[in-house]
C-alpha cells in the first residue's frame with residue numbers, strides 16, 4: 001500500500017503504547033484514525049493528539065473480546081469515516097506467572113484479548129474491506145513471544161504463536177484481494193504492557209498489580225514505540241509479512257529453527 005492520505009486506519013488498543021504510536025504514525029501520513037480501547041479516556045487523549053495534526057479521529061469504548069461490540073464499532077467506523085484501509089489488531093494484555101498457577105480466568109482474559117480479539121477484528125472489518133475493493137493492509141500485533149518461548153507467560157505465548165499462524169494463513173488467503181498482511185513481533189517496548197492488569201475487566205478477575213520485574217526490564221531496555229511504528233509503516237508500504245523489530249532475539253529464533261531441523265534428523269535416524 002502506497003497512498004495513505006485521506007484513507008482510514010483502525011487501531012485496537014490505540015489508547016496507549018504501540019497502538020498509540022501506530023495511530024500517530026498513520027496520522028502523520030494524513031490518514032484518519034479510529035481507536036477502540038477499553039480505556040476510552042486514554043483513547044480520547046490520543047485522538048486529541050491526532051486531530052491536532054489536521055486529520056479526523058474517532059474513539060469507541062470497545063472490548064475486543066466482545067464480538068457484538070467489535071461489529072458495532074465497525075459499523076460506526078464505516079458510517080463516520082467511510083472505510084477501513086489499514087486494520088491494526090493490536091490490543092493485547094499479559095499476566096506473568098507459571099502456567100501451573102493459572103486460574104481459569106487467566107486463560108480466558110489473555111487468550112480472549114490477544115487471540116480472539118484479533119479474530120473478532122477480522123470478522124468485523126475484513127468482509128467490508130474486501131467488498132470496498134480499495135485494497136488495504138492488516139497488521140496483527142503478535143510478539144517475539146509468538147516466535148520463541150520465554151517462560152512465565154504461557155497464555156500469552158499461546159495467543160501470540162496463534163496470531164503468527166493466523167497471519168501467515170491470512171497472507172495466503174488474501175493474496176488475490178490486494179490486501180496485505182503483516183504480523184508485528186517486537187521484543188520489549190516502552191509501553192504499559194507490564195501494567196496490563198490495570199484494565200483487566202471484572203468478568204476476567206478484575207485489576208491486578210504491575211509485574212514489577214518485567215516493568216523494570218522494559219524501563220531499562222525497551223525500544224521506543226515510535227521507532228517500532230515506523231517499521232510498521234514501512235512494512236505496510238512494502239507488504240513485508242514479518243516485522244521483527246529486535247535483532248537481539250535473532251539467535252533465539254535461529255536456535256528454535258535449529259531444534260526443529262534437528263527433530264527431522266532425529267526422526268530419520270534408525
Ligand SMILES: NC(=O)c1ccc[n+]([C@@H]2O[C@H](COP(=O)([O-])OP(=O)(O)OC[C@H]3O[C@@H](n4cnc5c(N)ncnc54)[C@H](O)[C@@H]3O)[C@@H](O)[C@H]2O)c1
Pocket residue numbers: 012013014015016017018019036037038039042062063064065090091092093113114141142143144185186187188189190191192193194195196199218222
Ligand atoms: N510492550 C512490549 O514490550 C510488547 C512486546 C511485544 C508485543 N507487544 C504487544 O503490543 C500490543 C500493544 O500493547 P502495549 O505494549 O502497547 O501495551 P499497553 O498496555 O501500553 O497498551 C495496550 C492497550 O490495549 C488496551 N486494551 C487492553 N485490553 C483491551 C481490550 N480487551 N479491548 C480493547 N482494548 C484493550 C489497553 O487499555 C491499552 O490502551 C499488545 O498486543 C502486546 O501484546 C508489546
